[in-house]
Amino acid sequence: xxxxxxxxxxxxxxLGVLEGGEMYGLELTKAVNARTDGGLKVxxxxxxxxxxxxxxxxxxxxxxxxxxxxxxxxRYYQITDEGGQALGAKRQGYRSFDxxxxxxxxxxxxxx
Amino acid sequence: xxxxxxxxxxxxxxxGLPPKKRVAVMRELRGNLxxxxxxxxxxxxxxxxxxxxxxxDFGAPQxxxxxxxxxxxxxxxxxxxxxxxxxxxxxxPLFSASAADIKILPNAYINIDDIFTSxxxxxxxVEVKGDKFGIYxxxxxxxxxxxxxxxxxxxxxxxxxxxRYISPYNIFSMFSRYTxxxxxxxxxxxxxxxxxxxxxxxxQKTDLRWPMLLSMSSLDNFLEKQIGKHSTSAxxxxxxxxxxxxxxxxxxxxxxxxxxxxxxxxxxxxxxxxTIRLGMLKSDENGDFKFETSYxxxxxxxxxxxxxxxxxxQVLVVEMTGRINPSEYGKYDELIVPSNILKIxxxxxxxxx
Numbered sequence: 001x002x003x004x005x006x007x008x009x010x011x012x013x014x015l016g017v018l019e020g021g022e023m024y025g026l027e028l029t030k031a032v033n034a035r036t037d038g039g040l041k042v043x044x045x046x047x048x049x050x051x052x053x054x055x056x057x058x059x060x061x062x063x064x065x066x067x068x069x070x071x072x073x074x075r076y077y078q079i080t081d082e083g084g085q086a087l088g089a090k091r092q093g094y095r096s097f098d099x100x101x102x103x104x105x106x107x108x109x110x111x112x
Numbered sequence: 113x114x115x116x117x118x119x120x121x122x123x124x125x126x127x128g129l130p131p132k133k134r135v136a137v138m139r140e141l142r143g144n145l146x147x148x149x150x151x152x153x154x155x156x157x158x159x160x161x162x163x164x165x166x167x168x169d170f171g172a173p174q175x176x177x178x179x180x181x182x183x184x185x186x187x188x189x190x191x192x193x194x195x196x197x198x199x200x201x202x203x204x205p206l207f208s209a210s211a212a213d214i215k216i217l218p219n220a221y222i223n224i225d226d227i228f229t230s231x232x233x234x235x236x237x238v239e240v241k242g243d244k245f246g247i248y249x250x251x252x253x254x255x256x257x258x259x260x261x262x263x264x265x266x267x268x269x270x271x272x273x274x275x276r277y278i279s280p281y282n283i284f285s286m287f288s289r290y291t292x293x294x295x296x297x298x299x300x301x302x303x304x305x306x307x308x309x310x311x312x313x314x315x316q317k318t319d320l321r322w323p324m325l326l327s328m329s330s331l332d333n334f335l336e337k338q339i340g341k342h343s344t345s346a347x348x349x350x351x352x353x354x355x356x357x358x359x360x361x362x363x364x365x366x367x368x369x370x371x372x373x374x375x376x377x378x379x380x381x382x383x384x385x386x387t388i389r390l391g392m393l394k395s396d397e398n399g400d401f402k403f404e405t406s407y408x409x410x411x412x413x414x415x416x417x418x419x420x421x422x423x424x425x426q427v428l429v430v431e432m433t434g435r436i437n438p439s440e441y442g443k444y445d446e447l448i449v450p451s452n453i454l455k456i457x458x459x460x461x462x463x464x465x
Binding site: 024025043044049050052053067073074075 | 169
């Protein structure tokens with residue numbers, strides 16, 4: 001899959017996963033993987049900057065906590081009300097785009 | 113979990129962030145890496161191998177650092193630049209006057225003095241409390257020294273010479289070469305820090321922001337003028353600086369900025385040896401331009417008159433059009449410019465015959 005497609009929709013994907021509850025980075029990547037049967041893999045180089053960007057935008061809040069298995073603390077991200085609204089808007093935007101794209105998914109009929 | 117490659121990854125992935133943010137991001141990445149490792153260990157993979165595999169999966173740390181920089185530092189720079197522009201600070205025509213006269217090449221020279229303003233840097237002293245080294249600029253000389261008993265007792269490096277521009281950026285660069293610790297300059301508070309130690313600037317308190325901002329802004333102005341696109345810029349201490357120019361990249365269009373300077377040396381102050389450096393402006397995968405500079409010393413062949421005639425502290429701006437074939441950043445041995453048609457052989461790291 002073209003990585004730009006994933007990149008362009010990363011916020012939608014992350015917010016969509018966080019809608020189901022708070023998670024930290026690794027859990028998020030696993031959730032994306034599971035939800036798409038391994039079809040989408042979020043690159044680490046994109047994941048953490050994206051989470052920080054969403055936090056800066058007020059779409060998620062983060063809290064440092066020790067994960068259940070112990071070790072160094074991780075940041076658990078939780079979607080905010082604003083994030084929920086943004087997610088709705090992104091979903092709507094994507095659907096509109098997808099509808100338009102359908103026009104290009106079949107070969108164009110020749111006109112004579 | 114301490115592991116050399118892991119520590120290097122964390123350091124590189126957070127490069128350019130202010131110290132507090134850097135520590136926080138390092139902690140987050142470390143925590144997640146540890147959980148990845150635990151996953152693999154549960155599957156029976158030994159810890160060291162698990163970590164190596166995960167670091168391979170994580171990819172280049174620069175991907176994280178660039179992304180994090182874009183989130184945490186770019187807005188700061190934009191705010192400062194916009195703020196000072198509103199105040200009229202950046203409208204000082206140090207460079208713009210020159211830019212108006214620039215002809216795009218092959219023979220457009222810009223004096224660095226026009227780009228970098230010169231303020232009174234004499235007697236500016238930067239000291240690192242608690243560490244045994246510091247930088248002291250005394251008139252024409254720049255001293256890198258060990259710090260003992262409240263005095264600069266022993267100088268490790270002394271750059272003697274003619275009066276020249278010393279910017280905060282130069283100072284970061286000097287420090288960056290001497291320490292693995294993150295070096296950071298906060299333009300809001302006008303303070304340097306190295307690692308978690310704050311540097312006090314004593315002596316003549318010059319506003320450190322202006323030269324840096326003016327210089328970056330000037331180069332921005334130039335690029336914006338030439339390319340007609342919005343541009344933003346950043347200084348990333350220790351790793352050169354990068355410009356991102358948002359817009360539709362013209363795939364076959366590339367600017368090369370070459371500037372002359374003096375050789376940096378850990379061992380001796382030998383800045384009379386003439387070197388040139390390259391900056392490449394090229395399109396990235398998102399269709400934006402990216403301007404990268406290289407710290408590698410570039411020795412040039414004498415076959416290109418424009419390079420041969422360069423004087424110290426000049427920037428040569430080359431507009432290359434047509435089909436351009438620059439190889440990867442840091443690896444280009446030869447730039448092939450078939451636009452009626454210059455072929456510029458440039459070798460990196462050794463003197464060309």
